[in-house]
Amino acid sequence: MKSISDVKGIVNQLIEEHSDREITSETKYNTSGIYMIYIDxxxxxxxxPIYIGQSKDVQKRYKDHLSEILALNRFSYNEYYNYFFYKSNSFYEGHFKSSKIFKFMIENNCTLSDFRMILLEEVEVGELEKKEQEYIKRLNASFFGFNQLNSLLAAFKLRREGGQLSELEDFLRLVQVDIKGIYxxxxxxxTRFNFEHSFPKNFTFLLELNDKLSDTKLFKEVKSAVDQLIRRYQLHHEMTEIRKLEEKWSILHKYYLEANDEYHQAFTILGERLRAKFKELRFYSDNAFKNFLSSIVKEEKEKHRKEFLKYLVSKQCDLNFYKLFSHQIAVVNEKLDEKNNREKTRDEAYKLLQEKRxxxxxxxxxxxxxxxxxxxxSLGDRAWHFPLKIEEGMNACYIQLFISNNGRTRGEYRKDPFIVRFDYxxxxxxGRRxxxxxxxxxETTKNSASGIEYIExxxxxxxxxxxxxxxxxxxxxxxxxxSFISVLAEFRHGINDYTIKDKDLVRLEEVLDELxxxxxxxxxxxxxxxESNGCLEKSLVNEGFQNHPFAEKLLKIGNRRKSSKSKPNKEPKKSKKAEKVTVKVNPKIKRAEAFREKVLARSNYTIDIINYVSSKEKVTAECKDCGHTWKIRGDHLMARLSCPECRKK
Structure with a gap:
């Protein structure tokens, strides 16, 4: 039996070993593999606080996972409460992984920056499920973490795809493992939630797949073990109560069906006799036939009765049909009352059953x-993740624009993009900076600052x-x-309403004039x-400054191909009247120095590195602010130029 401290030790070791494979919105791990979400x-x-998962595209899965947390972060407590308790089933039924993570983060005063994900291992697609199970078992993620019980997932697969006897027995062995883990x-x-809410407690579906399973020793052992588990944690009282209510409803439903059959039988007999009388009198109106029957059993009896009597007048018929069929009408009404009474009793029993469930x-x-x-x-934002990337130069202007959404309107409600932040x-x-x-x-930032209510x-x-x-x-x-800051936009740049609420807002025209x-x-x-350059153009139109001279310049810059961009004017080298000296320089040293200069420039001189070999090898990074050092792959450092210790502050 693994202790929680043992598992924490393994998790910390994995985090340290795979720190160079941390996945962020800027990395490109579009590969199949096993990943671990952890809350720092x-x-x-x-x-x-871990979740083990597998994906054919780990980078995309990171986006999906984080976006779900970003969405939950926007709801008010009462709104989120409605999604769980307003209806009989939670809106997130079948999607509780994010709810578990969100609960942990809220109750432990975490921030969005604490949500982390690392690639544990790149795995071929055919081996994903097997390798995922290895990590789940190693870390007890179904019992200590956010993962679901394996038996539930296997049950879903069997219900969907079926299985041979050997596969059903494999499932029962999984159940045995989960039983041991639950204890x-x-x-x-x-664990308690997973057990009470979703652990398979009824194996009828297995017998429907293969009735021979009931004769096996394994099936009998598992069924007995599940019954003991249910009694151990006192679920049998609840299950007994529900079962009694189900049995009561089933009996009452049976009585209702019997009464319903008797009513329809009596009604059919009346209809047959009425049809015979119509034939005798040579009445051929289907409407008259229906009006007579409806005047007996429908709510708007009087209306149908008047229509039927009107028809008799048109036929100059003095026959009193209601007196003629009085006995059969009485039988129909008696059976109808009995049916309605039993239906009411049955529905009351069903309502009680549903309320208890x-x-x-x-x-x-x-x-x-x-x-x-x-x-x-309450989880804050991630805005600090995206510093302006600057290289040295002269008479050069670096601009970074953060836009609220992609401007793609789907449906009846407009989706207007706006520039949220303007860095330059x-x-x-x-050479002055x-x-x-x-x-x-x-419109967007003012609404964000004053408060937008978000809903599913x-x-x-x-x-x-x-x-x-x-x-x-x-x-x-x-x-x-x-027209708000979308979750997708927040995923890209980290800015949300929380970022905006305490900021001084400046009109775009002032910034453009300044530049x-x-x-x-x-x-x-x-x-x-x-976002795209087309989206930038929409944003400028929405702001009303598309004709501003600098706005026009921005659009021209955006439309320019990357290959045609000129490099900033470097400071001219001072001419020296000296002999030419040829020095043979190791190309690795050149690359190391160039990489170091790039790290320094892009981190605004807060991060330095040593021991650079190549972008795929680990370097030693040092934070100039706090002195912390850590090892990380060169390309991954460039994707996340920030100190892990400073991020925790």
């Missing part, structure tokens, strides 16, 4: 719902066959508003934009 807060004595780790991680289910949902109230954006660094002809960062005042867009929609989870929309003054005064016709520009 390994202080709990009950939970190891050992019931009070750890989310929901009561127990909601009690379990509380295990994965935050135990403390919180405000929207201008190096003048003397003018560096500024502005948060731009516009499919939760409130009727008749959605397959609702999309973690797909949010904004609400301002009870009106849908999609227009700094630069000249010889200035070389470098533009980095979080």
């Amino acid at each position: 807060h390994l202080t709990s004595d009950k939970i190891v 050992s780790y019931y009070d750890y991680g989310f 929901v009561e127990y289910k909601h009690e379990r949902y509380k295990m994965i719902f935050p135990s403390t109230k919180y405000s929207p954006f 660094c201008y190096l003048d002809g003397q 003018f560096e500024k960062q502005y948060y731009i005042e516009n 867009k499919d939760f409130y929609r009727s008749f959605v066959f397959n609702p999309e989870r973690f797909s949010i929309t904004g609400v301002i003054e009870n009106e849908i508003e999609n 227009q005064q700094l630069v000249d016709d010889e200035t070389v520009f470098y533009l980095s934009n979080t």
